[in-house]
Amino acid sequence: MKYRQLGRTPWKVSEISFGAWAIGGAWGTVDDSQSLDALRAAIDCGVNFIDTADVYGMGRSEQLIARLKRERKEEIVIATKAGRRLPSQTAAGYSQKNLAMFIEDSLRNLSTDCLDLLQLHCPPTDAYYQPELFDLMDRFVAAGKIRYYGVSVERVEEALKAVEYPNVQTVQIIFNCFRQRPADLFLEEAKRKQVGILARVPLASGLLTGKLKRNSQFEADDHRNFNRHGEQFDVGETFSGVDYDAGLEAVEEIRKLLPARVSMAQFALRWILMFDAVACAIPGAKTPAQARDNCAASDLPEISADVMRGVRRIYDERIRRSVHQRW
């Protein structure tokens, strides 16, 4: 595992880290003992950064991570999020009172007295134009409730706005072979501002693992039952908002570019790591085998310029029109 500097924080984080949404719920049946094994396997592979949120299984994901932390001696940085428990998403909802309540709940779930990194969880666009919200976050830092804060964004423009606030340390954004827009402008800007980028949904909800088929079925409580045609672009960010069948066809094109003995998931993750502005990718994993497969991406050699151009061509020809200007 290789490590990268996380913005201006003191942390060097594993370039393949762990996204802990699926182990909380909304992805079909999960079993806590298997989820813990997946987390353990990731740590064994050198992962030292985990992304979670209060809403992932309403505390379940955070509590599993607290259990992991109790049994491991390694330093593991936990990034959680707040805001999605609001009954409706308004900028006004991101108030002192509400955030204080969410923070206290996360502190309890994570069995700690200070959160390592708290991310605003995709607040509405208006929130980024309210400096008072970022002042409020500074006050939570001063009060010792959180060490650092960042944002998880839906749109590239929100990311560009967020990095104008001097104490925003991280931006979590969708970035994968099917969502290449951050590479146009945002990655360079974040690098210039020394803001750490967390690349989320790196496997396009599993599409970029190459294992999904036209007739793949998902359990009733799996969010992958909707967005078959990209109609719910942002909701759950399922399949990165790409039409499912078009995504499958693009995956088959990408597959032709794979070097020998490299899995599709590893290739998709290595593609993200080719961008040095990215601090880490945070693939979700529900099993130890998935966690290990994903971590192995860090050991792969660089992808050649030719193959990178090939992925860009596939994006331009098959995906770009349906997603590029929508976020």
Ligand SMILES: NC(=O)c1ccc[n+]([C@@H]2O[C@H](COP(=O)([O-])OP(=O)(O)OC[C@H]3O[C@@H](n4cnc5c(N)ncnc54)[C@H](OP(=O)(O)O)[C@@H]3O)[C@@H](O)[C@H]2O)c1
């Ligand atoms: N708004 C936000 O802030 C937000 C939104 C979305 C995600 N996130 C964060 O980003 C993380 C990652 O995104 P994501 O979980 O949506 O999607 P993802 O990482 O693109 O896909 C994860 C899913 O793909 C499958 N998978 C993973 N590794 C695999 C492998 N090696 N081989 C085969 N299948 C594999 C697993 O599901 P199956 O085994 O069931 O196929 C896994 O749950 C989340 O966990 C969360 O931390 C944040």
